[in-house]
Amino acid sequence: MNNIIGYIIIGIGVLFNLFGCIGLLRMPDVYCRLQAATKCVTLGICFVLIGVVVIVGFNPLGVKALICMVFILVTSPTGAHALARGAHKSGVKLWKKSVCDKYKDKESK
Amino acid sequence: MFEYVFFSLIGLGIVLSALRLIKGPTAPDRVVALDTLSTITTTLLVLLGFTFKRYIYLDVALVYALLTFIGAIVVARILEKGLK
Numbered sequence: 268m269n270n271i272i273g274y275i276i277i278g279i280g281v282l283f284n285l286f287g288c289i290g291l292l293r294m295p296d297v298y299c300r301l302q303a304a305t306k307c308v309t310l311g312i313c314f315v316l317i318g319v320v321v322i323v324g325f326n327p328l329g330v331k332a333l334i335c336m337v338f339i340l341v342t343s344p345t346g347a348h349a350l351a352r353g354a355h356k357s358g359v360k361l362w363k364k365s366v367c368d369k370y371k372d373k374e375s376k
Numbered sequence: 377m378f379e380y381v382f383f384s385l386i387g388l389g390i391v392l393s394a395l396r397l398i399k400g401p402t403a404p405d406r407v408v409a410l411d412t413l414s415t416i417t418t419t420l421l422v423l424l425g426f427t428f429k430r431y432i433y434l435d436v437a438l439v440y441a442l443l444t445f446i447g448a449i450v451v452a453r454i455l456e457k458g459l460k
Contacts, residue, residue, distance in 0.1 A: 274378050277378075277382060277423070278378070278381075278382070280419070281382045281385045281386060281419070282385070284385075284386060284389050284416055284419060285385050285386075285388060285389045285392075287389070287412065288388075288389035288390075288392040288393050288412065288416070289392060291392065291393055291396050291408070291409060291412055292392050292393075292395060292396050297402065297404045297405055297408065300396070300405065300408055301404075301408050304393075304408060304409075304411075304412040305408075305411075305412070308412055308415045308416060309415070311419065312415060312418060312419045312422075315419050315422060315423065316422060319422060319426050322426075323426070327431075328426075328431050328434060331431075331434045331435070331438070332422065332434060334438070335418075335422070335434065335437060335438050335441065338438065338441060338442070339415070339418070339441050342441065342442075342444075342445040343415060343445070345445070345449075346411060346444075346445050346448035346449060346452070347411070347448075349448065349449055349452035349453070350404060350407060350408060350411070350448055350451070350452045350455075352452065352456065353404070353451070353452035353453065353454075353455030353456040354402075354404035354455060356455065356456045356457075357403075357404070357455040357456065359402055359404055
């Protein structure tokens, strides 16, 4: 029973990873790409690690997977935020159909 | 049997990210693609270690995630302030 639930959760995570990659390829802009890729991939790897924990239980492997999950959950959005800020500061243009740029307004004030 | 479906889906994701890495018009595009590629490689390492009962791969995945984070932060810093 645990095996079936774990494999379903791992499948959901892998599908989220794939959707993140498709978003990375299809979106028009650095910022859109960044948010599509980072959110989907972070959620996907969390699902995969939870699935591994569900299958193997709380032995050293499961605890290691949990530590890895917490670590990625903290670091991956931080890296994405720093990258978005760096891209904006280095002068990458927004997509031409973008509506507003609050960060630029705040800087120029 | 399920594992091989997972491996092929992750391989497809790696190919798509590598396409963006080759195509990307600006430098931040490539860095984002590389970041995604590294995170997906972490997933692949975890699944490989879990499937073939090589539990040492999970430590490798942990260190790989750490190095990915450091690389992204360094490149963001360089994009923001230049090589100072």
